[in-house]
Amino acid sequence: MSTYANKKGFGATIWDYLTTVDHKKIAILYLISGGLFFVIGGLEAMFIRIQLAIPNNDFVSAGFYNEILTMHGTTMIFLAAMPLVFALMNAVVPLQIGARDVAFPFLNSLGFWLFFFGGVFLNLSWFLGGAPDAGWTSYASLSLHSAGHGIDFYVLGLQISGFGSLMAGINFLVTIINMRAPGMTYMRMPLFTWSTFVVSALILFAFPPLTVGLVLMMFDRMFGANFFDVAAGGNTIIWEHLFWIFGHPEVYILILPAFGIFSEIFATFSRKRLFGYSSMVFATVLIGFLGFMVWAHHMFTTGLGPIANAIFAVATMAIAVPTGIKIFNWIFTMWGGSVKFTVPMLYAVAFIPTFTMGGVTGIMLASAPADYQYHDSYFVVAHFHYVIVGGVVLGLLAGINFYWPKMFGTLLNEKLGQITFWTFLIGFHLTFFIQHFLGLMGMPRRVFTFLDNQGLNTGNMISTVGAFLMAFGVLVMVINIIITSVKNEKVGNDPWGDGRTLEWSIPSPPPFYNFKQLPLVRGLDAYWVEKMEGKKEMTPAEPLGDIHMPNSSFLPVMIAFGLFVAAFGALYHMDDKSWTLPIIIVGLLITFGSMLIRSVKDDHGFHIHKEDLMDDSDKGGKA
Amino acid sequence: MANEQSNSANPNVDLKYRRKKNAEEMKHQVVTFVLMIFFTVISFVAVAMDDFSHWFIKPVILLLAVIQVVFQLYYFMHMKHKGHGTITLFLFSGLAVGLITILTFLTIVWL
Numbered sequence: 001m002s003t004y005a006n007k008k009g010f011g012a013t014i015w016d017y018l019t020t021v022d023h024k025k026i027a028i029l030y031l032i033s034g035g036l037f038f039v040i041g042g043l044e045a046m047f048i049r050i051q052l053a054i055p056n057n058d059f060v061s062a063g064f065y066n067e068i069l070t071m072h073g074t075t076m077i078f079l080a081a082m083p084l085v086f087a088l089m090n091a092v093v094p095l096q097i098g099a100r101d102v103a104f105p106f107l108n109s110l111g112f113w114l115f116f117f118g119g120v121f122l123n124l125s126w127f128l129g130g131a132p133d134a135g136w137t138s139y140a141s142l143s144l145h146s147a148g149h150g151i152d153f154y155v156l157g158l159q160i161s162g163f164g165s166l167m168a169g170i171n172f173l174v175t176i177i178n179m180r181a182p183g184m185t186y187m188r189m190p191l192f193t194w195s196t197f198v199v200s201a202l203i204l205f206a207f208p209p210l211t212v213g214l215v216l217m218m219f220d221r222m223f224g225a226n227f228f229d230v231a232a233g234g235n236t237i238i239w240e241h242l243f244w245i246f247g248h249p250e251v252y253i254l255i256l257p258a259f260g261i262f263s264e265i266f267a268t269f270s271r272k273r274l275f276g277y278s279s280m281v282f283a284t285v286l287i288g289f290l291g292f293m294v295w296a297h298h299m300f301t302t303g304l305g306p307i308a309n310a311i312f313a314v315a316t317m318a319i320a321v322p323t324g325i326k327i328f329n330w331i332f333t334m335w336g337g338s339v340k341f342t343v344p345m346l347y348a349v350a351f352i353p354t355f356t357m358g359g360v361t362g363i364m365l366a367s368a369p370a371d372y373q374y375h376d377s378y379f380v381v382a383h384f385h386y387v388i389v390g391g392v393v394l395g396l397l398a399g400i401n402f403y404w405p406k407m408f409g410t411l412l413n414e415k416l417g418q419i420t421f422w423t424f425l426i427g428f429h430l431t432f433f434i435q436h437f438l439g440l441m442g443m444p445r446r447v448f449t450f451l452d453n454q455g456l457n458t459g460n461m462i463s464t465v466g467a468f469l470m471a472f473g474v475l476v477m478v479i480n481i482i483i484t485s486v487k488n489e490k491v492g493n494d495p496w497g498d499g500r501t502l503e504w505s506i507p508s509p510p511p512f513y514n515f516k517q518l519p520l521v522r523g524l525d526a527y528w529v530e531k532m533e534g535k536k537e538m539t540p541a542e543p544l545g546d547i548h549m550p551n552s553s554f555l556p557v558m559i560a561f562g563l564f565v566a567a568f569g570a571l572y573h574m575d576d577k578s579w580t581l582p583i584i585i586v587g588l589l590i591t592f593g594s595m596l597i598r599s600v601k602d603d604h605g606f607h608i609h610k611e612d613l614m615d616d617s618d619k620g621g622k623a
Numbered sequence: 624m625a626n627e628q629s630n631s632a633n634p635n636v637d638l639k640y641r642r643k644k645n646a647e648e649m650k651h652q653v654v655t656f657v658l659m660i661f662f663t664v665i666s667f668v669a670v671a672m673d674d675f676s677h678w679f680i681k682p683v684i685l686l687l688a689v690i691q692v693v694f695q696l697y698y699f700m701h702m703k704h705k706g707h708g709t710i711t712l713f714l715f716s717g718l719a720v721g722l723i724t725i726l727t728f729l730t731i732v733w734l
Contacts, residue, residue: 177709201713205720237732245724292720296727308731 019552021105022512026112027091027407031400033116034083040123041075042474044068049431049467052460055452065448066133067150071123073136074154077250078161079119081392085257086115086168088399089196091407093172095503096193098181098521100514103174105550106598111167113560118161121567125153135446137247140228140239144220149571152221156567159214160560162207169203172196181502182541183521187281190501190525191267191274194281195260198288199253205292206249213242222574237302244295252291255387256284258395259326262348265402266330267525268498269345270337276329277524283322283329290319300371309368316366323359327352342496343417347398350425351391358386361436376446379439385432397424397477405495409508410488416480420473427469434459434466500525505538513547516540516613547608555594562591655698662687 008016017025047068051059060068094102102108125131132154134143143151176197180189189197217239219225226232228239267274274280296304296312304312330352339345361383365371374380397420404412438459443450450456494504502519503510505527519538523529530538566587573580666684669675697703702711 201716204713205717209724235732238728241724241728241732289716293723296731304731308727 016552018557019554021101021109021550021552021556023090023094023102023105023108024407024509024512026108027087027089029112029116030083030087030090031407033119034080034087037075037079037119037123038084039474041072041080042471044072044075046467046471048072049464051448052450053464054461055450055454055457057449060448062448063130063133066135066446067126067131069446070133070135070138070150070154071126071131074122074132074158075119076388077136077254078158079115079122081254081388081396082165083115083119084396084400085199085254085392086112086165088192088261088396088403089168089172089199089257092403092503093193093196094175094179095406095506095510095514096190096501097176097179097184098502098515098519098526099175099179100518100547101550102171103179104171106553106556107167107171109553110556110559111164111171113556114164114167114563115161116164117560117564118157118159118164121160121564122153122157125150125157128153137240137243138217139236139243140217140220141230141236143217144228144236151217152571152574155214155218155221156571159211159218160563160567162210162214163563164560165203166207166211169200169207172200173204176200181515181518181521184526187278188521188524188526190260191263191277191280191284192257192260195256195263195284198284199256202249202253202256202288202291206246206253209242210246210250213239213246216242222570237299240299240302241295244298245292248295248298249291251384251388252287254392255395256287258351258392258399259284261395261399261402262330262351264501265344265348265398266333268402268496268500269340269342269348270334271340271498272333272337273525273528274329275332275335276325279325280329283325286322287319290315290322294319297366297368297371300368301375313366313368317363320359320363327356327359340498342401343412343414343421344398344402346418346421347394347401350421351394351398354386354390354394354425354428358383358390361386374439376444377439378435378443378445381445382432382435382439385428385435389428389432394425397421402496403503404484405491405508406503407509408485409490410484411491411495412484413480416476416483420477420480422473423469423476424473427466427471427473430466430469431463432466434462438463494527500528502526502538505530513549513608516547517544518542544610544613546610547613548605549608550605551603553598553603555598558594559591559598562587562589562594565590651698655694659691659694662691 017029020026020029047060048065051057051065090102090108094100122132128149130148130150132138132143132146132150134146134151134154138151138154143154176189176193216225216227220228220234226234228234228236230236263274263280294312294316296308297316300309300312330348334349341349361379365374365380365383401412401417404410438456439445441455441459443456443459450460491508493499493507495508496504499505502521505519506515517540519526520541522539527538564587566584569580569583569585569587573584666687669680669683696714701707702714
């Protein structure tokens with residue numbers, strides 16, 4: 001394998017990405033597939049808004065509307081937000097802690113391919129007899145009675161992509177605990193790394209309940225068990241608990257990385273150390289812990305009783321405290337700073353009021369008695385879109401703009417970025433602000449149409465107009481990406497000029513081994529510390545030596561593909577078809593066979609030799 | 624084991640100290656092992672005796688089981704040694720999440 005990037009043909013590039021175990025390339029894979037699913041989920045959102053633009057609309061049928069609505073939620077959470085978060089984590093975290101890769105590069109690749117095949121499987125339901133139609137929460141009382149195979153696609157698809165997420169979480173935990181550069185103590189880690197760390201712990205604890213829930217659902221649907229079937233002695237509430245024990249931490253899994261990205265952006269473009277670093281870390285960890293003790297606030301109206309409702313209401317409100325700490329810290333970071341309004345900074349500044357509004361309606365929903373009024377109305381829809389779009393999506397857009405040069409070596413166009421920002425932001429508020437009032441006027445969520453003369457017409461029309469503005473913003477962003485990639489004007493290692501953390505000390509995009517010599521970290525914002533002492537680069541912590549790198553492998557694709565094949569067999573098995581069992585066996589053989597090859601084949605990786613790493617500066621300059 | 628390695632290339636350095644340390648470790652392990660067997664015997668006897676009420680025996684057996692798990696983790700799986708802080712943190716936070724779930728299910732779902 002050559003150390004130098006050669007011009008490669010199209011096929012070779014595809015093969016390179018299929019077999020890569022490099023965290024930077026896996027980040028790009030996550031970004032592309034997450035972006036693709038984001039567009040699909042966005043299209044579904046547009047269909048929803050077109051259907052609801054006018055009363056008594058018949059753009060889509062009621063059943064099809066349920067499918068669109070379910071797939072919009074499921075796709076956006078599991079197949080768009082999660083992978084886009086993973087994309088930024090993969091691209092940035094190893095660089096931020098001064099590591100050459102994640103702890104388990106093979107597992108990293110496997111995690112991606114499991115997510116990818118799970119997502120493809122889920123979306124194939126559109127063409128194979130109908131998508132899931134019981135909402136993204138897929139409450140058992142509804143989903144057990146859903147006809148067709150939609151729910152089975154949901155169960156198996158999420159199970160497969162869930163494995164991938166769990167692997168990614170464990171991988172980042174091990175990476176951050178073990179692979180920090182010399183001198184990088186926990187309290188010197190950049191905030192994005194900290195939030196990745198906490199999020200990975202949340203993934204570790206939150207995904208098993210989902211796995212259990214999905215397994216029980218699978219047994220109920222496919223093998224005639226009755227865990228959730230009340231008529232047969234089961235308990236349908238157990239699904240709700242299992243789902244939300246996963247589901248609530250899941251929303252923190254999405255929002256905490258966004259918090260981390262914004263913390264980096266505020267510090268960078270205020271050209272100031274992040275205000276209250278240690279309280280930011282404390283708040284992140286506390287949000288992580290509290291995130292596991294509040295799930296029943298999604299179930300206030302199921303009749304848990306006043307004591308349980310009160311406990312979960314109080315625990316939920318407690319989360320406002322660490323979140324408030326963060327909001328104030330961000331404001332104080334900007335205060336007195338020399339603020340530069342780049343596109344990422346625009347997103348960050350807009351995020352504060354937007355997210356705070358989502359937080360305030362969150363407190364309103366957290367008060368159990370009031371929740372009986374808001375429950376299942378558009379008020380709830382407005383609330384969670386304010387936190388997820390106003391928090392997570394703004395965070396992802398900011399992060400993509402901010403880290404684009406580090407991932408691809410080019411800066412996105414500033415003007416087009418501003419157009420995207422303004423149209424997206426205004427469109428977002430148009431779409432969702434009015435929905436608070438639609439909800440309070442009594443419009444229930446998840447309905448496919450509404451009647452005329454109920455005072456809901458104007459509000460829904462405004463909402464639809466806003467959705468089109470958001471779509472326009474995303475379209476401009478896609479154009480921006482295409483233009484930037486075609487122009488391909490390379491930038492240096494620190495294109496923003498104010499980079500504070502380790503990733504900005506190495507070339508954009510970094511060489512595949514990241515750091516020629518591991519850097520010595522001498523404080524928080526390690527690169528900034530060096531800059532303030534008038535240095536251009538990091539002090540190395542080790543002499544130049546051979547670098548051990550992992551080999552590429554096609555096995556992750558095979559392992560994930562095997563499960564994908566087996567899932568089709570499992571899905572149609574209940575229809576008493578003869579070909580299903582062989583398909584299951586073939587699929588599992590591919591998976592376990594590939595795992596066996598991985599186990600028995602010795603793969604020691606390869607070394608980049610010291611001589612290949614040396615350039616003129618290492619040899620004492622040109623003569 | 625990583626934390627038993629000596630920093631020195633000379634294996635005789637601190638040999639005496641390490642011997643003493645190992646002997647102490649061994650003593651702890653034997654003591655806890657005997658205690659664990661003792662606890663197991665108590666549990667079996669308590670059930671076999673048939674003289675106590677179930678409401679007494681069940682909590683006692685569960686308590687003894689918890690103590691045994693702690694012994695196992697701390698004395699045989701080296702959690703009392705230095706450098707296991709992260710593991711302890713994750714073990715106990717996982718335990719907390721699991722127990723809260725079980726507590727909730729016991730109080731508002733099943734009973």
